[in-house]
Amino acid sequence: MPPKPGIPALIYNPVIPNDSIDVVRLLGMLLDYKWLIACIVLVFTLTGIVYASLQTPIYRSDALVQVEGRRTVSPIGGPENNGDETIQGASIAAEVEILRSRMVLGKVVDRLGLDTIFSPQKLPVIGDYVLRNNIVRPDVSGLPLVGGWLNKANHPALWAGENIEITHFDVVDGLRGQPLILKVMEEEKYHLYMNEEFLGEGDLGTEAYFIDGAVQVRVKTLNAHAGAEFTLIKLSQLDAINALASRLSISEVGGGNRGPSTGMLRVTLTGADRNEIRQTLDTILDTFLIQNVERKAEATQRSLAFLEQQAPELRSKLSNAEDRLSEYRASVDSIDVDAEGQSIIQQFIDIERQVNEVSIQEADLAQRFTRNHPTYQSLARQKAYLISERDRLEQRVSTMPAAQQEVIRRTRDVEVTQAIYVNVLNKLQELELVQAGTVGTLRIIDTAAVGRVPIYPNKASMVGMSFILGLLVAIIVVVVRGLFNRGVESPEQLESLGLPVYATVPLSGDQAQLERVFQKRRRKAGNSGILANSHPADTAVEALRGLRTALHFAMLDASNNCLMICGPSPGIGKSFVALNLSAVCVQGGHRVLVIDADLRKGNLHRAFDHASEKGLSEVLSGRLELSSAIRSSGFDRFDYLSRGMAAPNPSELLMNVRFTELMDKVSKEYDLVILDTPPVLAVTDAAIIGKQAGTSLMVARFQMNPPKEIKLAINRLENSGVEVRGCIINGMQRKASAAYGYGYYQYSYTPDRHKKGLAEHV
Template sequence: MTNTPTNAPRTRQPQDNDEIDIGFLLGSLWDHKIFIVVLAAIFAAVGLIYAMLTTPIYKADALVQVEKKSGTIPGADMAKVLGNGEPSTSTEVEILRSRMILGQVVDQTDLDVQIIPHTWPVVGDWLRRRGIERPGFMAGDDSVWAGETLRISELVTSHDSQTLQLILRSEGRGRYSLLDTDGNPLAPGIVGQKLTVDEPWVELIVSDLTAPAGATFSIIKKSQLAAINGLQSRLEIQSRGQDTGILQLNLTGPDQQEIVESLNATTDVFLTQNIARQAAEADKSLEFLEEQAPKVREQLNDAENRLNEYRLKSDSIDLSFETRNALNSLVSIEASLNELELQESELARRFTPNHPVYRSLLEKKEQLLREKARLEERTENLPETQQQILRLSRDVKVTQQIYVQLLNRMQELRLARAGTVGNVRILDKAVVQGQVAPRRDLIVAAAGIGGLFLAMIIVLLRAAFSRGIVSPEQLEELDLPVYATVPLSEEEKRRSDKRRQIKQDRRRKDGSIKGLLAVRNPADLSVEAIRGLRTSLHFAMMEGSDNRLVITGPSPSIGKSFMATNLAAVCAQAGQKVVVVDGDMRKGHVHEAFKEGSHDGLSEVLSGKLEFEKAIRTSELEGLSWVSRGSAPPNPSELLMQPRFTEFLDYLSNTFDLVIIDTPPILAVTDAAIIGKLCGTSLMVVRFGVNTPKEIQIAENRLATGGVTLKGTILNAMEKKAATSYGYYGYYNYAYKSD
């Protein structure tokens, strides 16, 4: 009996829902919690390994005090009060970071020479830090192990701004070979002796080499600028408090000894430079005074000679009381004016004439000049002889005072230069405070959190782009009735996984992966759901034109054969006479459920090699028979379209109460449409979370194009998931089992 509907393909579209379901996303995270935790643990372990293998960075610090200078001339203290006195500590910070200071540090500590031992990749440095010495089987290897060192006391090259790299290989017994970066030998050398190479020009003295033959080191000679820039990048200077003048110097690096030596050299060079800078001021002033002293002495001699000559000429020896008073006053004013001129010369280098301190000095100078002019006016009434003696005596006394002041000032400057200590004091020498990088706890935490977020992103993206059917309501939105929702059987899942593994390994199948679940475990939740399908199917087939049921699906591996064989089993257990036909002559595996081979089946029947009754096999379950797929033919679709297939179906319909046909996926081949056209009822198996609404729509349209009306669907392999409230649907809520 055949069924030839004329329905046109359906063109309805599935409903799209672009809203974000927060509960679904959170549930997806919970469903994949093991994956998330494992990935986070893997990332944390990788972070821990990285933190252990990374070269540690240490920090050393030192403390320096910059004191304020005391004023050297009157008025200087007032200048500081007015805000133009001592420079701030920021000036000293910039001096500390200057190439003038750091360049001397580089020269003193040989920071322009870097020695890099060759070690094993990744773990070599860690082994050296752990103190692992060279094992016996590594004799002659070029790697460097703990206790093997190289020290260079002198390395001079001809380069100015470029970095030169060389390779030094130990030859044992205090000898070594110098190579270029390509491994070409340049010259042999002996520890403690100078080695000279012409091209490239190099002078090298190795002071110590404790490494066996074969151990190799890379030697990098940096330019001074590159070494200074490297030191600047590692040096940090901080001011402690406001206006305290205390600076903290921090230096980081992988070598504890190097950072201590470099930081101590920095503070020492800074202190020496500061003392030299303070002494330079005294040297400059002393140099000027030493130039002026002979000139003033010569002026004093000339003044004394003129006075003596005039006295001899005029026979005037003594001065009157009034003349002596005027002379003393004029000399005092002249001395004050000379002192003001010295002050003015120093202030002129620091301030403009409009500065209050400078203006005060000029006003005092003008007052003295007026007083001098008044005294000179008084002396004009004296006799000519007394006036001349007065002028000459004044010149002598003033020049004499100036000369004495110069001598005193020179002596003060000599004492100041000898006792110059500068205004910088080193409070704390450099000391290593500990390891600052890598921060193991932080790296492990960051890696673990990164792995956690990455796993969550993967799960959320997968959930966001997953379009698989997860509820019966989604099928009903496509106007497809749902006859049953069958939960996933963990036992069958394990057996299916084992079956796939055996197929992949191309090993022989045995009975351990075969058998019907309905016979093996009748109380399984999946079997209970199939019993419900049996009841629904009884009423559905009452509307059909025959007793034939087609089980198909949109794609492979969704449980069609499982559904067909176990549905047949539960129907046979209910007293019906049932036959299962494997309609997939390409890759059908119904025979595995009955623990037999696939030979002598449907393909042999359709090709006329086997009679109808001989193709039907009985099973261990009473009332259940089956037909295998037979040998794989080259043209399955053509065989199904022959009249012999229709005759075979009629024979089965007349012989059995129910004929169940397992067909190939409709989206892969057209066999399901050919078979479905000859049967009265067709059901489509949909895999939970695998088949998308679009696939189901296309599969339904393809069946309709072939003249097959789809009766409904079976939602198979339902899983208990937090991502969807449908996870607790149906038989997950209730299970009734016998003792």
């Protein structure tokens, strides 16, 4: 909406296209609150650094194990390889499960005592850090509160250098997993508690029994101050095994679904103690290797037992066969076997030896495979063939003379039994050698090793994540703050309401300093509480000088020379504008009276370091003459009228005819009368005062008063017959988010002794 006729207004043009407003405004908001963002990011980053430093480092120990092809020992053929790739792959998976089994881990738990936990009482939050970095108890006895707390004789927390050595600790099954508290006492004694219940007292170096022997403790050394506490826990073996298994990881190196198995296993163990995890992993591998070797030795021992059982039987059978042959020859005189008979006997010997070997192999395979297994079926076919060959030889022998048949059969029995017996004796010797040099199918390639760099925490990652999180939180805070901050930011927003903008007053740093000085009552002689008098070159004062020029033309057609300065809400700088506008008008040669018409909370008198009494409320109530109430500001042609005593009925006083008479009188005596009013939306006083003023201006605070709020205040005044001629935007700041869509220019041109000439674009 264009400005009203005769009213000059500042013209502002957008400098950035509408289609880029949102993005640019967002970037501007981030730039405006860069220090807030930096502080939030710094806090999050420092928190991340502290958090990462306080975390207990977790290390990883790793080792490499080779699983060779599964081999067994045949009772008659020594070590043999099954040659089945399926069995080879299955053996890898089986060895992995054996390594994770309770059989292996249980032995490790018992061997290293991992079912026993001794934990010292630590300081809150920093306890691990103190012990980890060997920080001894500081001498801070002189510090209040903290010093007494840290040096208290019976404080339960331990520092570096304090420890305990327990050589024996055992509890009954019903108390496993139950924490017990050991408290150090004077004279090498200690007390034991369970659930805060005192169990008894123990002495250093002696076995102590509690709860009728349900708890047994032997403390060897005790290097801790009196009052220190330790937590003792005896876990069940299953809980200890599960705790160990949760830290153990096993994976095959190489191979995979698409390639052959490499048989190489990477075994890792994690923990906070580097020495503990290295020792534990080495113990796991040793236990794993020992059980593997024992398993292989067990197979060899089983074969030896079988052959040792067969040897006496074969020896007896051989003796009987020799006796039968000797008796037959003696009964029929000596009968020699011809060449054909010798050949048949030799074939019988070979076949019987092979049948015997196959039978032994069959007995061994029957313990490991079913009859449908390919290896077992192949051996059965071989045995059937040998038996058929033996039957064929029997048929040949049956065609010979009876005497020769008997000699051949008895000679065959002797030769075959003797060959088998000799073979069994040879295999017994071989298996004894094999048993002496038995090795398993496992080989430790790399023993346990622990890196110096922990796998957790990753401090760089934690700090980086803290930085990113802080940045995101800061951006969210700024964006949410910007979304809820709908205060006016540009003159266009007010001009769209049909309200011309007469001035944009920059936020003055000198004014804030001036207020602090006056609050502390350290004002120097000759200084004023008005910015226009103490800092005439301030940019805010220059903006008010521009307003003075605009008002000169705006008030030409006004009904009187009274100017009302109002605003929708408190704390927006109405009094600042009224006072300093009065001062610049006085500097322009006008005789000015500024009236504090806020009978409730007016504070114009503070700028002059005077009391509020004897002011407007006394005049309107008839208790004081106007001439006695008007005071001099200390400057020529500049007077003011304070609010007076706080009145219980300010609206009624303002509606009194005395107020109209007062305004008529001062309008004739002064060139300009400026009235500072209470907030429009809070009370109705401004609407009453506006009736007596020829010109009314609305003050809006930058990024504080929303356009809708200003529109509501204007409507309330217009409903009472008060016309608002224009607006003043107070507290303008150079903010990127506010400058994206309009040009707000602020100039200063002062003598060199104050500052150099400059032009700033906000």
